[in-house]
Amino acid sequence: MPWFAKIEKGIVEKSIFDQYVPDHIAYVQELVAKGHKAKSGYWAKKGGGMLLFEAASMAEAEKIVAEDPLIKNNCVTYEIYQWCIVAE
Numbered sequence: 193m194p195w196f197a198k199i200e201k202g203i204v205e206k207s208i209f210d211q212y213v214p215d216h217i218a219y220v221q222e223l224v225a226k227g228h229k230a231k232s233g234y235w236a237k238k239g240g241g242m243l244l245f246e247a248a249s250m251a252e253a254e255k256i257v258a259e260d261p262l263i264k265n266n267c268v269t270y271e272i273y274q275w276c277i278v279a280e
Contacts, residue, residue, distance in 0.1 A: 193246040196253040200268035215261035
């Protein structure tokens with residue numbers, strides 16, 4: 193399956209953002225359990241992060257991202273990219 197990256201930037205105060213982090217982590221764990229090999233993290237500099245995951249298509253990737261609690265609760269802006277791996 194192709195890999196996708198959701199690149200995000202926080203748009204709410206940290207105290208609000210932090211309310212949704214446990215739900216986001218649970219969602220990522222759910223994606224892993226479903227075989228999407230998801231990984232989530234944040235930039236060392238404040239203000240954003242990335243979700244990497246496998247999906248069958250861009251359409252499926254968009255649906256996956258739309259269900260992320262950070263998106264559903266308007267905590268971040270984001271862009272989705274298909275990531276083409278050239279070496280492992």
